[in-house]
Amino acid sequence: MFEQGERGESFYIVESGRAAVVCDGRVIGTLGRGSSFGEIALLRDRPRTAAVRASADANMRMSVLAAEVVTGRLKADAERRREASVSRSGTTWADLRPEASTEDGERLADSPE
DSSP states (O other), rough: OOOTTTOOEEEEEEESSSSEEEETEEEEEEEEEEEEEEEEHHHHHHSSSEHHHHEETTTTTEEEEEEHHHHHHHHHHHHHHHHHHHHHHOOOHHHHSTOHHHHHHHHHSOOOO
């Protein structure tokens, strides 16, 4: 699949088969149907923290999502959540700007979540 230290370009979901998670030469886990992996490198923009190797005796099948798809969906979800939170608290985006007045900041701090 990939080696520890490689650049992350995809996120994976295991459909069938098994794979070993190897960190610093030691097997630290096993992945099977329904498991997902590869998110750390994408979300933190850093090299792969472990290797993932398909078991030789398992017929490995998986879904692969490109980094742009994963991060785009996560950013869109975070934006929707932020907008919903602001909407529920009664604040406006203008209240969240750095140049908002102290009074606006106090109102934000006192608003229910």
